[in-house]
Amino acid sequence: MMSTAKRKAPAMKTKPKEEINVKALAWIGSIVVVIIAAVTVLLILNS
Numbered sequence: 001m002m003s004t005a006k007r008k009a010p011a012m013k014t015k016p017k018e019e020i021n022v023k024a025l026a027w028i029g030s031i032v033v034v035i036i037a038a039v040t041v042l043l044i045l046n047s
Helices: 002-046
Strands: none
Touching: none
16 A cells, blocks of 8 residues: 555656646747737738
8 A cells, every 4th residue: 555655646746747837838829929919010010
């Protein structure tokens, strides 16, 4: 029983890392979208 408890602990530790990666990808994606939108607006205003 002790060995199974120790095996479950690393699995729980890897799940938060995946959630952090998903959040980081979401932040990067949103930042890229905002930058693209800002560039397009500036191009439209300049033209």
